[in-house]
Amino acid sequence: MEFTCARCDKKKNIDEFFTKKYITKKNAKHKYRLFKICKECYYEKRKERYRQDSKFREISKERSKIYWRKNREKCLQKYKEWYRKNWDKLRLQRVTKINLERESLIKMLGGKCKVCSIKDFIVLEFDHIKPILNAERNFSNILREVKKYPEKFQLLCANCHRRKTLNELQEYYEKRAEMLSKVRKP
Numbered sequence: 521m522e523f524t525c526a527r528c529d530k531k532k533n534i535d536e537f538f539t540k541k542y543i544t545k546k547n548a549k550h551k552y553r554l555f556k557i558c559k560e561c562y563y564e565k566r567k568e569r570y571r572q573d574s575k576f577r578e579i580s581k582e583r584s585k586i587y588w589r590k591n592r593e594k595c596l597q598k599y600k601e602w603y604r605k606n607w608d609k610l611r612l613q614r615v616t617k618i619n620l621e622r623e624s625l626i627k628m629l630g631g632k633c634k635v636c637s638i639k640d641f642i643v644l645e646f647d648h649i650k651p652i653l654n655a656e657r658n659f660s661n662i663l664r665e666v667k668k669y670p671e672k673f674q675l676l677c678a679n680c681h682r683r684k685t686l687n688e689l690q691e692y693y694e695k696r697a698e699m700l701s702k703v704r705k706p
Contacts, residue, residue: 523554527561538562618663625666626675633677640677647676651688 522531538555555562569576588595603610623641632639646666666673676684 525558525561526556527565528558530558532558536560621663621667625663625670628670629666629673629675632675633680634674635680636677638677643677643679644675645678645681646673647681647684648672649674651685651692 521534523534523537524531525537534554536558538559539552540555557565570580625646626641626644629646631644633644638644646662649672
């Protein structure tokens with residue numbers, strides 16, 4: 521059975537409308553009545569109202585907090601299930617976002633290796649101009665650092681980056697050995 525939405529004027533299946541429970545005065549039985557607008561239009565209307573009306577926003581947030589406090593375990597369980605179902609989708613979104621951010625930062629830093637001028641995005645890496653030794657980093661932190669302080673970084677291809685890093689480490693360990701030998705002499 522089809523019903524026409526009062527907002528979008530489209531004929532839709534009854535399943536696409538909310539039902540409202542009410543009690544009749546004659547025999548005190550529950551009856552159900554369809555909403556005049558479909559679920560899709562209802563959600564759009566709520567989104568518009570949420571964006572425009574600050575008081576409605578505050579009330580909605582407060583209701584959400586109260587519901588969360590009362591049903592914390594249920595909410596966490598639903599979130600875990602949703603996360604398990606959508607894990608691949610979320611990972612793909614995260615990887616895509618990181619790759620786009622990386623590409624924009626590479627373009628910002630010139631788009632090629634400082635030493636050998638290779639322009640392949642796949643092999644280009646961010647290198648600290650002044651080496652930072654013994655620091656643990658993950659990829660997203662480096663992207664954040666490059667975005668904040670681009671003047672501290674340069675682009676190098678993987679080969680040039682490896683050579684530079686090994687040279688720096690060798691110098692570092694030579695200086696360290698020299699200092700330790702001075703300290704240990706009586």
